[in-house]
Amino acid sequence: MTAEQLTQVMSTLSVQDSEQLEELIGCARYGELExxxxxxxxxxxxxxxxxxxxxxxxxxxxxxxxxANGHLDVVEYLITVISPGAVNTQNEQGNTALHWAAMNGHTQVVETLITKGKADHKIKNVAGHTALIEAQIHEREKVVAWMLINTELDEDPKENNDDDDDSESSSSDSDIPNPVSS
Incomplete structure (x- = not known):
């Protein structure tokens, strides 16, 4: 579907379509695939x-x-039927589906979004965080480990990319969850 065709179809969305969208969102939230x-x-x-x-x-x-809710079967289905590129749609906070899966610790969903859905793991939300950083902040060690092993790393997961502080980042190794105890 071209951008022009997509715009044409979107311009014809009715109130009934908006209600259907809300119903689809509710079904996705609760994992109601059928x-x-x-x-x-x-x-x-x-x-x-x-x-x-x-x-x-x-x-x-x-x-x-x-x-966000870890419904792998629904995610797998949706990535086969949504518009190309829609897997990277950002909400008002700049979060993609990948951000939400990562921050909620849904490793299999993260893997599916990246490997099957071709989700862009480098997208940053309005806080300047990628999905990897959100997983690290929320202490989702399995997601962090999977992403570090299976994606290209162009960021330091020790840094939270907070631009609120003009001083140098003073992250230490203790900021990263350590799966190996000493």
Missing amino acids: EIQTLVKSSEPEKAKVLLSHQDEYGKTPLHMAA
Whole structure:
């Protein structure tokens, strides 16, 4: 679907479509895969793709909610039916589905988003944090370990990238969760 076609379909979204989007977001939040599949099948294919890629007033998509809540089956399904690139949609705080999965410790969802969904792990939210940094901040050691092993690292996970402080970062090794006890 071209950008022009996507814009044309989006301009025809009705109040009923907005209600359907809210229903899709709710189903994704609670892991109701069969309900999502039924809703998708009841729509025209292009309209379903637009609805699944569309954001609510807070910038959330069904993929955000499924990833945040660790619903791997829903995430796997959604990445096969959403518009290309929609896996990297950012909400109003700049978080992608990958950020939410990482900060909530859903390692399999993180892996699926990156390997199957081609999620960009380098996207930063409004706080300047990538999904890896969010996982580190929230002490999600398994997610941090998986991302360090399986993604290209262009950042120091010891730094939280906080721009609030003009002074030099004084991160120490104790800031990183250490899976090996001494």
